[in-house]
Amino acid sequence: MNSTVENKIDNTYLFEVAPYNPVILDHGDGNWVYDVDNKKYLDLNSGQFCLSFGHNDKGLQEVVLNQLKKIYHTNTSTLTPEVFKACKDMADITGGSLTKTMFLSTGSEANECAFRYSRFLTGKNTIIALKNGYHGLTLGSQRLTMSGIWARLMNNEKEAFIESYEPKDVRSQMQEILREHENDVAAVIVEPVLGVGGIVVPDNEFFVELRKVCNENNIILIFDECQTGFGRTGEWFAYQKIGVEPDILVCAKAMGLGFAVSSVTFSKELAEKIEGKIIHFSSHQNDPLACSIVSYVIKTVKEKNLLERNKTNGRYLLDRLNELARKCRLISNPRGNGLMLGFDLDDDIFKKYPDIYKKFQARMLEEGVLLQAVRRGQTYRLLPGYLITKEEIDFLINKLELVSSEIA
Numbered sequence: 001m002n003s004t005v006e007n008k009i010d011n012t013y014l015f016e017v018a019p020y021n022p023v024i025l026d027h028g029d030g031n032w033v034y035d036v037d038n039k040k041y042l043d044l045n046s047g048q049f050c051l052s053f054g055h056n057d058k059g060l061q062e063v064v065l066n067q068l069k070k071i072y073h074t075n076t077s078t079l080t081p082e083v084f085k086a087c088k089d090m091a092d093i094t095g096g097s098l099t100k101t102m103f104l105s106t107g108s109e110a111n112e113c114a115f116r117y118s119r120f121l122t123g124k125n126t127i128i129a130l131k132n133g134y135h136g137l138t139l140g141s142q143r144l145t146m147s148g149i150w151a152r153l154m155n156n157e158k159e160a161f162i163e164s165y166e167p168k169d170v171r172s173q174m175q176e177i178l179r180e181h182e183n184d185v186a187a188v189i190v191e192p193v194l195g196v197g198g199i200v201v202p203d204n205e206f207f208v209e210l211r212k213v214c215n216e217n218n219i220i221l222i223f224d225e226c227q228t229g230f231g232r233t234g235e236w237f238a239y240q241k242i243g244v245e246p247d248i249l250v251c252a253k254a255m256g257l258g259f260a261v262s263s264v265t266f267s268k269e270l271a272e273k274i275e276g277k278i279i280h281f282s283s284h285q286n287d288p289l290a291c292s293i294v295s296y297v298i299k300t301v302k303e304k305n306l307l308e309r310n311k312t313n314g315r316y317l318l319d320r321l322n323e324l325a326r327k328c329r330l331i332s333n334p335r336g337n338g339l340m341l342g343f344d345l346d347d348d349i350f351k352k353y354p355d356i357y358k359k360f361q362a363r364m365l366e367e368g369v370l371l372q373a374v375r376r377g378q379t380y381r382l383l384p385g386y387l388i389t390k391e392e393i394d395f396l397i398n399k400l401e402l403v404s405s406e407i408a
Protein backbone atom coordinates (compact mmCIF):
# COMPACT_ATOMS: atom_id res chain seq x y z
CA MET A 1 0.00 0.00 0.00
CA ASN A 2 1.25 3.45 -0.97
CA SER A 3 -0.60 5.96 1.21
CA THR A 4 1.61 8.88 0.11
CA VAL A 5 0.11 8.84 -3.39
CA GLU A 6 -3.30 10.38 -4.05
CA ASN A 7 -5.89 8.07 -5.54
CA LYS A 8 -6.62 10.24 -8.57
CA ILE A 9 -5.21 11.05 -12.00
CA ASP A 10 -2.42 13.63 -11.96
CA ASN A 11 -2.33 14.96 -15.52
CA THR A 12 0.09 17.83 -14.91
CA TYR A 13 2.73 16.17 -17.05
CA LEU A 14 0.90 13.10 -18.27
CA PHE A 15 -0.21 13.09 -21.88
CA GLU A 16 -3.76 11.80 -21.67
CA VAL A 17 -4.36 9.35 -24.49
CA ALA A 18 -7.90 8.53 -23.41
CA PRO A 19 -10.02 8.94 -20.27
CA TYR A 20 -8.45 6.87 -17.51
CA ASN A 21 -10.14 4.99 -14.67
CA PRO A 22 -10.25 7.23 -11.60
CA VAL A 23 -8.16 4.87 -9.45
CA ILE A 24 -4.40 4.54 -9.17
CA LEU A 25 -3.18 0.99 -8.78
CA ASP A 26 -0.47 0.03 -6.36
CA HIS A 27 -0.05 -3.71 -6.79
CA GLY A 28 -1.65 -6.88 -8.09
CA ASP A 29 -2.04 -10.45 -6.95
CA GLY A 30 -3.64 -13.22 -9.04
CA ASN A 31 -6.83 -11.87 -10.60
CA TRP A 32 -6.98 -8.91 -8.21
CA VAL A 33 -5.46 -5.43 -8.28
CA TYR A 34 -5.17 -3.07 -5.31
CA ASP A 35 -5.32 0.72 -5.47
CA VAL A 36 -3.13 3.06 -3.43
CA ASP A 37 -5.80 3.06 -0.67
CA ASN A 38 -5.65 -0.75 -0.66
CA LYS A 39 -9.15 -1.20 -2.09
CA LYS A 40 -9.22 -4.31 -4.25
CA TYR A 41 -10.75 -4.91 -7.68
CA LEU A 42 -11.31 -8.06 -9.68
CA ASP A 43 -9.41 -7.60 -12.96
CA LEU A 44 -11.61 -9.15 -15.64
CA ASN A 45 -9.23 -8.30 -18.47
CA SER A 46 -5.98 -9.72 -17.14
CA GLY A 47 -4.27 -6.35 -17.65
CA GLN A 48 -4.72 -5.66 -21.35
CA PHE A 49 -5.48 -9.40 -21.96
CA CYS A 50 -1.83 -10.25 -21.37
CA LEU A 51 -1.59 -11.66 -17.83
CA SER A 52 -2.62 -15.26 -18.54
CA PHE A 53 -1.46 -16.36 -15.08
CA GLY A 54 -2.67 -13.22 -13.29
CA HIS A 55 -0.73 -10.48 -11.56
CA ASN A 56 2.48 -11.09 -9.69
CA ASP A 57 3.13 -14.60 -11.03
CA LYS A 58 6.00 -16.08 -9.04
CA GLY A 59 7.11 -18.45 -11.81
CA LEU A 60 7.43 -15.56 -14.24
CA GLN A 61 9.48 -13.56 -11.77
CA GLU A 62 11.91 -16.45 -11.46
CA VAL A 63 12.19 -16.93 -15.24
CA VAL A 64 12.72 -13.21 -15.86
CA LEU A 65 15.23 -12.82 -13.07
CA ASN A 66 17.26 -15.81 -14.23
CA GLN A 67 17.28 -14.55 -17.80
CA LEU A 68 18.16 -10.99 -16.72
CA LYS A 69 21.18 -12.37 -14.89
CA LYS A 70 22.24 -14.39 -17.96
CA ILE A 71 21.51 -12.54 -21.21
CA TYR A 72 18.32 -10.76 -22.18
CA HIS A 73 19.01 -8.88 -25.40
CA THR A 74 21.36 -9.43 -28.32
CA ASN A 75 22.00 -7.76 -31.64
CA THR A 76 19.44 -8.77 -34.24
CA SER A 77 21.82 -11.06 -36.12
CA THR A 78 23.08 -12.97 -33.07
CA LEU A 79 21.01 -15.63 -31.31
CA THR A 80 20.90 -17.64 -28.07
CA PRO A 81 19.58 -21.15 -27.26
CA GLU A 82 16.40 -19.64 -25.75
CA VAL A 83 15.37 -18.56 -29.26
CA PHE A 84 15.67 -22.06 -30.75
CA LYS A 85 13.78 -23.55 -27.82
CA ALA A 86 10.90 -21.07 -28.05
CA CYS A 87 10.63 -21.61 -31.83
CA LYS A 88 10.48 -25.38 -31.31
CA ASP A 89 7.93 -24.97 -28.49
CA MET A 90 5.79 -22.92 -30.88
CA ALA A 91 6.03 -25.61 -33.56
CA ASP A 92 4.95 -28.22 -30.98
CA ILE A 93 1.76 -26.34 -30.13
CA THR A 94 0.86 -25.35 -33.69
CA GLY A 95 1.36 -28.96 -34.71
CA GLY A 96 0.70 -28.75 -38.49
CA SER A 97 2.64 -27.01 -41.22
CA LEU A 98 3.06 -23.75 -39.26
CA THR A 99 6.60 -24.45 -38.16
CA LYS A 100 8.81 -21.39 -38.62
CA THR A 101 8.60 -18.57 -36.09
CA MET A 102 10.15 -15.18 -35.45
CA PHE A 103 9.51 -13.26 -32.23
CA LEU A 104 8.84 -9.52 -32.18
CA SER A 105 7.47 -6.96 -29.72
CA THR A 106 3.80 -5.94 -30.15
CA GLY A 107 0.78 -7.28 -31.99
CA SER A 108 0.85 -4.32 -34.38
CA GLU A 109 4.47 -4.96 -35.24
CA ALA A 110 3.81 -8.65 -35.89
CA ASN A 111 0.91 -7.78 -38.20
CA GLU A 112 3.05 -5.23 -40.07
CA CYS A 113 5.62 -7.97 -40.54
CA ALA A 114 2.97 -10.41 -41.84
CA PHE A 115 1.66 -7.81 -44.33
CA ARG A 116 5.15 -6.98 -45.53
CA TYR A 117 6.07 -10.64 -46.15
CA SER A 118 2.70 -11.29 -47.83
CA ARG A 119 3.23 -8.42 -50.26
CA PHE A 120 6.79 -9.54 -50.91
CA LEU A 121 5.82 -13.19 -51.44
CA THR A 122 2.95 -12.56 -53.82
CA GLY A 123 4.16 -9.37 -55.48
CA LYS A 124 0.63 -8.05 -54.90
CA ASN A 125 -0.54 -5.03 -52.90
CA THR A 126 -4.03 -5.29 -51.48
CA ILE A 127 -4.68 -6.76 -48.03
CA ILE A 128 -8.26 -7.61 -47.08
CA ALA A 129 -9.59 -7.48 -43.52
CA LEU A 130 -12.95 -7.92 -41.83
CA LYS A 131 -15.01 -4.75 -41.58
CA ASN A 132 -14.80 -4.57 -37.76
CA GLY A 133 -11.46 -6.31 -37.31
CA TYR A 134 -8.72 -4.88 -35.07
CA HIS A 135 -5.09 -5.38 -36.01
CA GLY A 136 -3.30 -2.56 -34.18
CA LEU A 137 -2.70 1.13 -34.64
CA THR A 138 0.70 1.48 -36.28
CA LEU A 139 0.37 3.06 -39.72
CA GLY A 140 0.06 -0.15 -41.71
CA SER A 141 -2.01 -2.13 -39.23
CA GLN A 142 -4.41 0.70 -38.50
CA ARG A 143 -5.37 0.89 -42.14
CA LEU A 144 -6.83 -2.58 -41.71
CA THR A 145 -8.30 -1.86 -38.28
CA MET A 146 -12.03 -1.25 -38.23
CA SER A 147 -12.07 -0.26 -41.90
CA GLY A 148 -9.20 2.17 -41.42
CA ILE A 149 -11.24 4.60 -39.35
CA TRP A 150 -8.30 6.15 -37.53
CA ALA A 151 -6.30 7.44 -40.49
CA ARG A 152 -5.45 6.62 -44.04
CA LEU A 153 -2.31 7.28 -46.01
CA MET A 154 -1.92 7.69 -49.72
CA ASN A 155 0.49 5.27 -51.36
CA ASN A 156 0.48 2.14 -53.48
CA GLU A 157 -0.70 -0.16 -50.74
CA LYS A 158 -4.41 -0.84 -50.82
CA GLU A 159 -6.98 -2.27 -48.48
CA ALA A 160 -10.43 -3.80 -48.86
CA PHE A 161 -12.97 -5.02 -46.32
CA ILE A 162 -15.30 -8.00 -46.00
CA GLU A 163 -18.61 -6.62 -44.73
CA SER A 164 -20.66 -9.75 -44.09
CA TYR A 165 -19.37 -12.61 -41.93
CA GLU A 166 -22.01 -15.03 -43.29
CA PRO A 167 -20.42 -18.16 -44.84
CA LYS A 168 -22.75 -17.91 -47.85
CA ASP A 169 -21.47 -14.38 -48.63
CA VAL A 170 -17.73 -15.10 -48.55
CA ARG A 171 -17.26 -16.09 -52.17
CA SER A 172 -19.28 -13.28 -53.72
CA GLN A 173 -17.62 -10.62 -51.55
CA MET A 174 -14.15 -11.92 -52.33
CA GLN A 175 -14.95 -12.08 -56.04
CA GLU A 176 -16.12 -8.48 -55.99
CA ILE A 177 -12.96 -7.32 -54.20
CA LEU A 178 -10.76 -9.30 -56.60
CA ARG A 179 -12.56 -7.69 -59.55
CA GLU A 180 -12.28 -4.19 -58.09
CA HIS A 181 -8.59 -4.67 -57.27
CA GLU A 182 -7.79 -6.43 -60.57
CA ASN A 183 -6.71 -9.60 -58.71
CA ASP A 184 -3.99 -7.60 -56.96
CA VAL A 185 -4.75 -9.21 -53.56
CA ALA A 186 -1.83 -10.40 -51.42
CA ALA A 187 -3.54 -11.54 -48.22
CA VAL A 188 -6.63 -11.69 -46.06
CA ILE A 189 -6.25 -11.10 -42.32
CA VAL A 190 -8.90 -12.26 -39.85
CA GLU A 191 -9.44 -12.52 -36.12
CA PRO A 192 -11.14 -15.86 -35.35
CA VAL A 193 -13.13 -14.00 -32.67
CA LEU A 194 -13.35 -10.25 -33.20
CA GLY A 195 -12.28 -8.73 -29.90
CA VAL A 196 -12.36 -4.94 -30.14
CA GLY A 197 -15.13 -5.39 -32.73
CA GLY A 198 -17.34 -6.59 -29.85
CA ILE A 199 -16.71 -10.34 -29.28
CA VAL A 200 -18.14 -11.41 -32.61
CA VAL A 201 -17.75 -15.12 -33.37
CA PRO A 202 -18.15 -15.83 -37.11
CA ASP A 203 -19.34 -19.30 -38.02
CA ASN A 204 -16.59 -21.91 -38.60
CA GLU A 205 -17.92 -22.29 -42.15
CA PHE A 206 -17.04 -18.65 -42.82
CA PHE A 207 -13.36 -19.46 -42.36
CA VAL A 208 -13.64 -22.76 -44.27
CA GLU A 209 -15.04 -20.89 -47.28
CA LEU A 210 -12.43 -18.15 -46.95
CA ARG A 211 -9.63 -20.75 -46.95
CA LYS A 212 -11.01 -22.26 -50.17
CA VAL A 213 -11.23 -18.88 -51.95
CA CYS A 214 -7.69 -17.97 -50.80
CA ASN A 215 -6.33 -21.29 -52.13
CA GLU A 216 -8.03 -20.79 -55.48
CA ASN A 217 -6.62 -17.28 -55.92
CA ASN A 218 -3.11 -17.62 -54.47
CA ILE A 219 -3.99 -15.35 -51.54
CA ILE A 220 -2.20 -15.70 -48.21
CA LEU A 221 -4.49 -16.29 -45.23
CA ILE A 222 -3.31 -14.63 -42.00
CA PHE A 223 -4.92 -15.43 -38.65
CA ASP A 224 -4.42 -12.65 -36.12
CA GLU A 225 -4.57 -14.56 -32.82
CA CYS A 226 -3.23 -11.72 -30.66
CA GLN A 227 -6.25 -12.13 -28.39
CA THR A 228 -7.43 -15.67 -29.13
CA GLY A 229 -4.01 -17.37 -29.09
CA PHE A 230 -2.11 -19.21 -26.41
CA GLY A 231 -5.03 -21.11 -24.91
CA ARG A 232 -7.56 -18.32 -24.48
CA THR A 233 -10.35 -20.21 -26.27
CA GLY A 234 -9.53 -23.61 -24.76
CA GLU A 235 -7.27 -24.73 -27.65
CA TRP A 236 -3.75 -23.44 -28.16
CA PHE A 237 -5.06 -21.45 -31.11
CA ALA A 238 -8.59 -20.76 -32.27
CA TYR A 239 -7.76 -21.89 -35.82
CA GLN A 240 -7.33 -25.42 -34.41
CA LYS A 241 -10.86 -25.30 -33.04
CA ILE A 242 -12.20 -24.01 -36.36
CA GLY A 243 -10.27 -26.62 -38.35
CA VAL A 244 -8.71 -24.18 -40.83
CA GLU A 245 -4.94 -23.71 -40.94
CA PRO A 246 -3.70 -20.24 -41.94
CA ASP A 247 -0.50 -19.62 -43.91
CA ILE A 248 0.72 -17.08 -41.34
CA LEU A 249 -0.17 -17.05 -37.65
CA VAL A 250 0.26 -13.86 -35.61
CA CYS A 251 0.24 -13.89 -31.80
CA ALA A 252 0.88 -11.46 -28.94
CA LYS A 253 -0.52 -10.60 -25.48
CA ALA A 254 -1.04 -13.85 -23.48
CA MET A 255 2.29 -15.27 -24.69
CA GLY A 256 4.27 -12.48 -23.00
CA LEU A 257 2.50 -12.29 -19.61
CA GLY A 258 2.66 -8.49 -19.72
CA PHE A 259 6.05 -8.21 -21.44
CA ALA A 260 5.95 -6.92 -25.02
CA VAL A 261 6.25 -10.18 -26.95
CA SER A 262 4.65 -11.13 -30.24
CA SER A 263 5.27 -13.73 -32.92
CA VAL A 264 4.84 -14.43 -36.60
CA THR A 265 4.75 -18.09 -37.59
CA PHE A 266 4.98 -19.06 -41.26
CA SER A 267 3.99 -22.29 -42.92
CA LYS A 268 7.02 -24.32 -43.97
CA GLU A 269 6.09 -23.82 -47.62
CA LEU A 270 6.03 -20.01 -47.36
CA ALA A 271 9.13 -19.88 -45.18
CA GLU A 272 11.17 -21.75 -47.78
CA LYS A 273 10.50 -18.95 -50.27
CA ILE A 274 11.43 -16.02 -48.05
CA GLU A 275 13.95 -17.13 -45.45
CA GLY A 276 17.17 -15.14 -45.35
CA LYS A 277 15.71 -12.06 -47.02
CA ILE A 278 15.55 -8.95 -44.89
CA ILE A 279 11.94 -7.91 -45.23
CA HIS A 280 11.32 -7.16 -41.57
CA PHE A 281 14.05 -6.43 -39.05
CA SER A 282 13.73 -4.83 -35.61
CA SER A 283 15.55 -4.14 -32.34
CA HIS A 284 13.48 -6.60 -30.29
CA GLN A 285 13.51 -9.46 -32.74
CA ASN A 286 14.08 -12.84 -31.04
CA ASP A 287 15.13 -11.33 -27.70
CA PRO A 288 16.26 -14.09 -25.30
CA LEU A 289 14.09 -12.62 -22.51
CA ALA A 290 10.96 -12.77 -24.68
CA CYS A 291 11.78 -16.30 -25.77
CA SER A 292 12.33 -17.58 -22.23
CA ILE A 293 8.93 -16.17 -21.24
CA VAL A 294 7.20 -17.85 -24.21
CA SER A 295 8.69 -21.24 -23.29
CA TYR A 296 7.62 -20.73 -19.67
CA VAL A 297 4.04 -19.95 -20.73
CA ILE A 298 3.83 -23.05 -22.94
CA LYS A 299 5.28 -25.30 -20.23
CA THR A 300 2.96 -23.92 -17.55
CA VAL A 301 -0.21 -24.18 -19.67
CA LYS A 302 0.68 -27.84 -20.30
CA GLU A 303 1.64 -28.67 -16.71
CA LYS A 304 -1.43 -27.03 -15.18
CA ASN A 305 -3.78 -28.34 -17.88
CA LEU A 306 -5.01 -24.80 -18.49
CA LEU A 307 -6.60 -25.48 -21.89
CA GLU A 308 -9.16 -27.73 -20.20
CA ARG A 309 -9.55 -25.29 -17.35
CA ASN A 310 -10.30 -22.43 -19.79
CA LYS A 311 -12.95 -24.54 -21.49
CA THR A 312 -14.60 -25.44 -18.18
CA ASN A 313 -14.44 -22.00 -16.60
CA GLY A 314 -15.45 -20.34 -19.88
CA ARG A 315 -18.55 -22.52 -20.02
CA TYR A 316 -19.34 -21.77 -16.36
CA LEU A 317 -18.95 -18.00 -16.87
CA LEU A 318 -21.10 -18.07 -20.02
CA ASP A 319 -23.81 -20.14 -18.26
CA ARG A 320 -23.86 -17.70 -15.35
CA LEU A 321 -24.03 -14.69 -17.74
CA ASN A 322 -26.93 -16.33 -19.62
CA GLU A 323 -28.71 -16.92 -16.32
CA LEU A 324 -28.18 -13.26 -15.44
CA ALA A 325 -29.37 -12.03 -18.85
CA ARG A 326 -32.65 -13.92 -18.29
CA LYS A 327 -33.11 -12.09 -14.96
CA CYS A 328 -31.71 -8.58 -15.62
CA ARG A 329 -33.00 -6.38 -18.44
CA LEU A 330 -29.76 -4.40 -18.72
CA ILE A 331 -27.51 -7.40 -19.45
CA SER A 332 -27.96 -8.93 -22.88
CA ASN A 333 -26.46 -11.21 -25.48
CA PRO A 334 -23.70 -13.05 -23.55
CA ARG A 335 -21.39 -14.72 -26.05
CA GLY A 336 -17.85 -15.81 -26.82
CA ASN A 337 -15.49 -18.69 -26.99
CA GLY A 338 -13.61 -20.38 -24.12
CA LEU A 339 -12.43 -17.70 -21.71
CA MET A 340 -12.95 -14.89 -24.25
CA LEU A 341 -16.46 -13.71 -23.49
CA GLY A 342 -18.57 -10.59 -23.60
CA PHE A 343 -22.03 -9.15 -23.07
CA ASP A 344 -23.90 -6.01 -24.11
CA LEU A 345 -25.94 -3.45 -22.28
CA ASP A 346 -29.46 -3.94 -23.62
CA ASP A 347 -29.90 -2.28 -27.02
CA ASP A 348 -33.24 -0.55 -26.31
CA ILE A 349 -32.04 0.84 -22.97
CA PHE A 350 -28.71 1.90 -24.49
CA LYS A 351 -30.36 3.72 -27.40
CA LYS A 352 -32.67 5.58 -25.03
CA TYR A 353 -29.92 6.38 -22.48
CA PRO A 354 -26.58 6.41 -24.35
CA ASP A 355 -24.73 7.67 -21.25
CA ILE A 356 -25.93 4.81 -19.06
CA TYR A 357 -22.58 3.05 -19.44
CA LYS A 358 -20.86 5.78 -17.40
CA LYS A 359 -23.03 5.00 -14.38
CA PHE A 360 -22.68 1.26 -14.98
CA GLN A 361 -18.90 1.36 -15.12
CA ALA A 362 -18.57 3.74 -12.17
CA ARG A 363 -20.80 1.56 -9.99
CA MET A 364 -19.00 -1.62 -11.00
CA LEU A 365 -15.72 0.03 -10.06
CA GLU A 366 -17.15 1.09 -6.70
CA GLU A 367 -18.22 -2.52 -6.17
CA GLY A 368 -14.66 -3.72 -6.85
CA VAL A 369 -14.88 -4.87 -10.48
CA LEU A 370 -12.51 -3.52 -13.15
CA LEU A 371 -14.13 -3.70 -16.61
CA GLN A 372 -13.24 -2.30 -20.00
CA ALA A 373 -15.79 -1.38 -22.65
CA VAL A 374 -15.81 -1.33 -26.43
CA ARG A 375 -18.48 -0.10 -28.87
CA ARG A 376 -18.82 3.25 -27.05
CA GLY A 377 -19.60 1.63 -23.73
CA GLN A 378 -22.20 -0.89 -24.89
CA THR A 379 -20.08 -4.07 -24.98
CA TYR A 380 -17.93 -5.51 -22.17
CA ARG A 381 -15.18 -7.99 -22.85
CA LEU A 382 -14.29 -10.55 -20.21
CA LEU A 383 -10.84 -12.10 -20.70
CA PRO A 384 -9.69 -12.93 -17.18
CA GLY A 385 -6.51 -14.73 -16.19
CA TYR A 386 -6.54 -18.48 -16.84
CA LEU A 387 -6.43 -19.22 -13.10
CA ILE A 388 -9.74 -17.48 -12.35
CA THR A 389 -11.85 -19.47 -9.87
CA LYS A 390 -15.58 -20.23 -9.79
CA GLU A 391 -15.79 -18.08 -6.62
CA GLU A 392 -14.31 -15.11 -8.51
CA ILE A 393 -16.77 -15.66 -11.36
CA ASP A 394 -19.63 -15.75 -8.83
CA PHE A 395 -18.32 -12.49 -7.31
CA LEU A 396 -18.52 -10.84 -10.76
CA ILE A 397 -22.05 -12.17 -11.43
CA ASN A 398 -23.32 -10.99 -8.01
CA LYS A 399 -21.92 -7.51 -8.59
CA LEU A 400 -23.32 -7.38 -12.13
CA GLU A 401 -26.72 -8.38 -10.78
CA LEU A 402 -26.60 -5.79 -8.01
CA VAL A 403 -25.50 -2.91 -10.22
CA SER A 404 -27.66 -3.68 -13.24
CA SER A 405 -30.86 -4.15 -11.22
CA GLU A 406 -30.11 -0.89 -9.41
CA ILE A 407 -29.57 1.00 -12.70
CA ALA A 408 -32.25 -0.62 -14.87
Ligand SMILES: Cc1ncc(COP(=O)(O)O)c(C=O)c1O
Pocket: 106, 107, 108, 109, 111, 134, 135, 136, 137, 191, 195, 196, 224, 225, 226, 227, 252
Ligand atom coordinates in the same frame (compact mmCIF):
# COMPACT_ATOMS: atom_id res chain seq x y z
C1 LIG B 1 -6.48 -8.98 -32.50
C2 LIG B 1 -5.46 -7.92 -32.22
N1 LIG B 1 -4.48 -7.71 -33.11
C3 LIG B 1 -3.53 -6.79 -32.90
C4 LIG B 1 -3.54 -6.00 -31.77
C5 LIG B 1 -2.48 -4.96 -31.58
O1 LIG B 1 -1.61 -5.36 -30.59
P1 LIG B 1 -0.65 -4.25 -29.88
O2 LIG B 1 -1.56 -3.33 -29.15
O3 LIG B 1 0.22 -5.09 -29.01
O4 LIG B 1 0.10 -3.58 -30.95
C6 LIG B 1 -4.54 -6.20 -30.82
C7 LIG B 1 -4.58 -5.37 -29.61
O5 LIG B 1 -5.56 -5.28 -28.92
C8 LIG B 1 -5.54 -7.17 -31.06
O6 LIG B 1 -6.52 -7.36 -30.20
